[in-house]
Each structure stands twice: as structure tokens, then as C-alpha cells.
Amino acid sequence: MEPTSEKLSPFDLVAAILKGVKLDGSDGSPEAGRSAVVALLMENRDLVMVLTTSVAVLIGCVVVLAWRRGSAKKKPVEPPKLVLPKAAPEPEEVDDGKKKVSVFFGTQTGTAEGFAKAFVEEAKARYQQKRFVLDDEEYEEKLKKETLAFFFLASYGDGEPTDNAARFYKWFTEGKERGDWLKNLQYGIFGLGNRQYEHFNKIAIVVDNIMAEQGGKRLVSVGLGDDDQCIEDDFFAWRELVWPELDTLLRDEDDATVATPYTAAVLEYRVVFHDQADGSILESSLANGHANGNAVYDAQHPCRANVAVRKELHAPASDRSCTHLEFDISGTGLAYETGDHVGVYCENLIETVEEAERLLNLPPETYFSIHTDKEDGTPLSGSSLPPPFPPCSLRTALTRYADLLSSPRRYAD
Ligand SMILES: Cc1cc2nc3c(=O)[nH]c(=O)nc-3n(C[C@H](O)[C@H](O)[C@H](O)COP(=O)(O)O)c2cc1C
Missing domain, CATH: 3.40.50.360 (Flavodoxin domain)
Structure with a gap:
């Protein structure tokens, strides 16, 4: 049977490249196939140029994407900076006669x-x-x-x-x-x-x-x-x-006579949600940040200590009560002298926390941080105080940092 003489179209060429199939010439031999391809390439030089450029751009994009994903994963979640409060800067003082x-x-x-x-x-x-x-x-x-x-x-x-x-x-x-x-x-x-x-x-x-x-x-x-x-x-x-x-x-004659209504200054924060993995790593690193014995405990970084001694100081017959407590701070590097203060951090009961989570309709393992500045670093109009707690899960925030049982202020929204 006579072999059919078929000219390869640009479409065949592209399909062949994509599918990785072998191209045979009209006589079926690989040599004839190769020369047919070469002839076709020469004929469609423009198309080949466009194709090769597109492939190069595509590979470039894939490489950049992969690199960015990789580096994004490695980037640790930054805890909000603890900056000492400073109110929004007042404009330079000018004597405007007022x-x-x-x-x-x-x-x-x-x-x-x-x-x-x-x-x-x-x-x-x-x-x-x-x-x-x-x-x-x-x-x-x-x-x-x-x-x-x-x-x-x-x-x-x-x-x-x-x-x-x-x-x-x-x-x-x-x-x-x-x-x-x-x-x-x-x-x-x-x-x-x-x-x-x-x-x-x-x-x-x-x-x-x-x-x-x-x-x-x-x-x-x-x-x-x-x-x-x-x-x-x-x-x-x-x-x-x-x-x-x-x-x-x-008061001047042209001053306003109507008082402005009081609006409670509700502090404004920017909330950033974190991936569960990043958030839990960050939270456990904050919690264990003092395990190496080098870090300093302070009001922001409390130390967990067990109660070593607890005794009632009043006699059973008394209608009063006063409890003597001793905390075991061995191995913490902390020292206590008479007159020093001890702050006790209380946690909310788990039932109360779960009820708050239910009302918020958010899972307990929602990790987030709150910030007093905008993404570009400029301060939000709210408070001059630093964020009240570090990045953590919703469970931790509600357990340790939220006052869940007091009534909110009357004028808070
Ligand atoms: C740990 C602590 C200690 C406080 N000590 C006193 C105190 O010695 N005398 C007082 O009148 N109020 C005291 N207060 C009440 C605060 O002054 C009061 O809640 C005030 O509204 C807080 O204002 P701020 O939010 O501007 O800091 C204390 C409150 C706390 C939480």
C-alpha cells in the first residue's frame, strides 16, 4: 500500500509537542519525520518564537509562585509590637491667637x-x-x-x-x-x-x-x-x-450653644486572622518563651506557679476568713521580698468560655492578633495603649483576657 503523503500542520506540531508523540515522515522513517519537522519549524518560525517565549514565561511564573509560597510558609507570624503609648502627634504649636x-x-x-x-x-x-x-x-x-x-x-x-x-x-x-x-x-x-x-x-x-x-x-x-x-x-x-x-x-458670642452628644470612645483595633498552624506555633512559642530560663517574667509575661501551702488563718469559731498562700517559684528565677506585689491572673470557667464561643459562632481554634496600627504602620485613631493581649486563639483570648461576666459599660456599642 502506498504511504499517504501528508503535510504536517502547525496544529499537528503543537499537539505532538504537548502529547510527546513521535512524528514520522511520509515514508514512515524517523529521518524523514525529522526533516519534515525541521522544514515545518522553518516555515512557522514566528509561531515557534511565540511558543517558546510563552513556555519560558509560563515556567518563570511557576517558579516565582512556588518560591513565594515557600517563603510565605516560612515567614513567622509577627506578634504585635509592644510600643509604649504615645498619643497621635499634635501639630507643631503655633500661636494662632486662640x-x-x-x-x-x-x-x-x-x-x-x-x-x-x-x-x-x-x-x-x-x-x-x-x-x-x-x-x-x-x-x-x-x-x-x-x-x-x-x-x-x-x-x-x-x-x-x-x-x-x-x-x-x-x-x-x-x-x-x-x-x-x-x-x-x-x-x-x-x-x-x-x-x-x-x-x-x-x-x-x-x-x-x-x-x-x-x-x-x-x-x-x-x-x-x-x-x-x-x-x-x-x-x-x-x-x-x-x-x-x-x-x-x-464663651464667645458666635460659639455653638448646642452640646454635642457624648460618644463613648470605643477603642479601635485591626484584627488579623492567622492560619491555624502558624497561630498555634506562635501561641505555644509565647507560652514557652520563658522555659529557657533566660527570659524575664513581668506583667505581660506571667509565670505559672503552683500553690505550695494553703492555710486558713482564722480559728474555726471565727466568722471571718483569711487565707495564707505560698507559691512555689523555685526554678523560675523570680525573687520575692516582703512588700513586693503578686498579681494573680484568673481564667474564666470553661463553661462560660464555651458559651461565649457559641454566641460568637466562631471555632475555639480561630487564631488572631489585634493591632493598634494600620497595615502601613500608621496608627489607628483609637487608643494610645498597646494591644491588650498577644496573638492567640479565640479560646485563649476568652479564657485569659476577656472579662466575660461583668456588664459592659453603659455607653459602649
Ligand atoms: C489592679 C487594679 C488596681 C486598682 N487600684 C485602685 C486604687 O488603688 N484606688 C482606686 O481608687 N482605684 C483603683 N482601681 C480602679 C481603677 O482606677 C479604675 O478602674 C479606673 O477606671 C481605671 O482607669 P483606666 O482604664 O483609665 O486605667 C484599680 C483597678 C485595678 C484593675
Whole structure:
């Protein structure tokens, strides 16, 4: 039988390359096949060029994709940076002829900062020709030049200042720099505390007393906010005493007469969800980060210690109770001296945590981190405080870091 003489089309060529089949020439011999292919390649040089370029680009893309996937897997999840609080930078001070009012806050968990911000916003709306500046750090030099200032000061521990107000409190109460400047100062103080503590609102009271003793003029009596009741109501009541006083000092005819409604400063965070594998590695590395004995334990990195001794100090006949506890801190590198403080981190009951997970409708092994900055590193408009807890699973966040049983603040959304 005569072999059929068939010319190979470009389509045959491509199909052959893709399928990896052998091409035979019209006489069936491999040599004839090869020369047919060569002739075809020469005839379709353009197509061959396009083909080879496409294949090269395709291979390039696959290589880049594989490399990026590989490196993405290896990249560890970064815990949010613990940066010391700093409020959004105020623009450079310019003397624009407006009367300036400075507002300072000492906060540990954000309440005083929220009140200070709400106060500034409302005051700005009421007295439009005045400048209200929120300030938490640069007080040493600035305060001496102020004539009108407000302070929102929380008390902690045995009546101690918050971390961000500690330097101010020391500077102010040690008194080396007090002077005539206080005589030019009119001020208002709102304290944040809790009556359950022995030194209720100590910081606000001490600062208020020293200011008044040194010649500062109180615009209103010191507000004593009580977190055991509704501290927001205490803030509103104090604020209503402040406005009439400020009206006489600051009010211009064209200032707004309508007060802006109070909006609770709800802290804003960026939430990043992590792969389960990455998240659990990160969480266990944080939990075990101190196992090597080199790391330092602190309030952010608590140490797990067993109760070694527990005894009741009152006699059985007594109607009172006082428990003596001893913690075993051997091998932790920690030391304790009389007078040191021990903070105890409580965990919520598992039943409560499971109920919260059910209400959130999220699996317990959802890993996430919260951040106070945007993806490009610029701060979010929320708090000046660092994130309240490290990256972890939803189960850990609800167990260790969330207050699940207290009623939310009245004005929180
Ligand atoms: C650990 C701890 C210690 C506290 N110590 C005191 C205290 O000694 N005196 C007081 O009046 N309030 C005390 N408080 C209550 C806080 O001052 C109060 O909750 C306040 O609203 C917190 O404000 P912040 O969110 O701006 O930090 C304490 C609260 C906590 C959690």
C-alpha cells in the first residue's frame, strides 16, 4: 500500500509537542519525520518564537509562585509590637491667637483616655475659637506655660499612678519644679478609681491638693469617678459642673450653644486572622518563651506557679476568713521580698468560655492578633495603649483576657 503523503500542520506540531508523540515522515522513517519537522519549524518560525517565549514565561511564573509560597510558609507570624503609648502627634504649636486649653490623662486600660478625648471633642464644638490640646507626655515644660488645664487621672495598686502618669506624678509631687507658674493656672481634675480600694482616687486627690496649696485655682471640685458603680455617670455629672465655669471664661458670642452628644470612645483595633498552624506555633512559642530560663517574667509575661501551702488563718469559731498562700517559684528565677506585689491572673470557667464561643459562632481554634496600627504602620485613631493581649486563639483570648461576666459599660456599642 502506498504511504499517504501528508503535510504536517502547525496544529499537528503543537499537539505532538504537548502529547510527546513521535512524528514520522511520509515514508514512515524517523529521518524523514525529522526533516519534515525541521522544514515545518522553518516555515512557522514566528509561531515557534511565540511558543517558546510563552513556555519560558509560563515556567518563570511557576517558579516565582512556588518560591513565594515557600517563603510565605516560612515567614513567622509577627506578634504585635509592644510600643509604649504615645498619643497621635499634635501639630507643631503655633500661636494662632486662640486661647489654649490642655487636657492631660493618666490611664492604664483606656478609660481616662476615652473620657479625655470625649471631653476635648465636646469642648471643641462648644468653644470654637479655642484650642484644646490632648497631651499625655510633654507636660514638664508645657504645664508651666498653661493657664487652663484639665487632668483625667486613674489610681492603681495602693493608690499609685498609671504607667504613663508615673513620671508626671513623681515630678509634680516631689515638688522640685513647683513655682509661681501654678499661681497662673486654672484647672479641673477628674479622678478615676474604685471605692473597693483603700486608696480611693488617691492620685487625683493628691494632685488636686498640691495644685490648690500652691496657688492653682480650681474651676470645679475634683471629680471622684467610681468604677464600682457607673463611672460614666460620675464623669457626666462632673462635666456638667465644668461647662458653666468654662462658659464664663471662654464663651464667645458666635460659639455653638448646642452640646454635642457624648460618644463613648470605643477603642479601635485591626484584627488579623492567622492560619491555624502558624497561630498555634506562635501561641505555644509565647507560652514557652520563658522555659529557657533566660527570659524575664513581668506583667505581660506571667509565670505559672503552683500553690505550695494553703492555710486558713482564722480559728474555726471565727466568722471571718483569711487565707495564707505560698507559691512555689523555685526554678523560675523570680525573687520575692516582703512588700513586693503578686498579681494573680484568673481564667474564666470553661463553661462560660464555651458559651461565649457559641454566641460568637466562631471555632475555639480561630487564631488572631489585634493591632493598634494600620497595615502601613500608621496608627489607628483609637487608643494610645498597646494591644491588650498577644496573638492567640479565640479560646485563649476568652479564657485569659476577656472579662466575660461583668456588664459592659453603659455607653459602649
Ligand atoms: C489592679 C487594679 C488596681 C486598682 N487600684 C485602685 C486604687 O488603688 N484606688 C482606686 O481608687 N482605684 C483603683 N482601681 C480602679 C481603677 O482606677 C479604675 O478602674 C479606673 O477606671 C481605671 O482607669 P483606666 O482604664 O483609665 O486605667 C484599680 C483597678 C485595678 C484593675
